Amino acid sequence: MSEMDRKDISERILAEIQHEEIQPFKGRIPPGLGRSMPGALLFKITCHCGVTAMLSVDVPSDAGEDKIGEMIPHLAEALDRQAEQFRRIPCDAHSRMSMG
Ligand SMILES: [Zn+2]
Numbered sequence: 585m586s587e588m589d590r591k592d593i594s595e596r597i598l599a600e601i602q603h604e605e606i607q608p609f610k611g612r613i614p615p616g617l618g619r620s621m622p623g624a625l626l627f628k629i630t631c632h633c634g635v636t637a638m639l640s641v642d643v644p645s646d647a648g649e650d651k652i653g654e655m656i657p658h659l660a661e662a663l664d665r666q667a668e669q670f671r672r673i674p675c676d677a678h679s680r681m682s683m684g
Contacts, residue, residue: 603668
């Protein structure tokens, strides 16, 4: 899976997402994460309190175009669920889990 494909998949997932606050994650991947999740696509969500959380979904690197097409609605749902969990956490807890 090339970088171009990954960007394309990210955009297709974003098009299906309900939470408009979810953005592609473009920063540096925190140490260790990249290795443990080679197929991960990373997104982020920022709360109004300023804390950003990273969201991720796994796309198998050997998945073909058809398979990816099938997976996209499920990946979007998974991200929406992660966003929902993040929004349910009160802001005083957000500030304690800040990634800076
Ligand atoms: Zn917050």
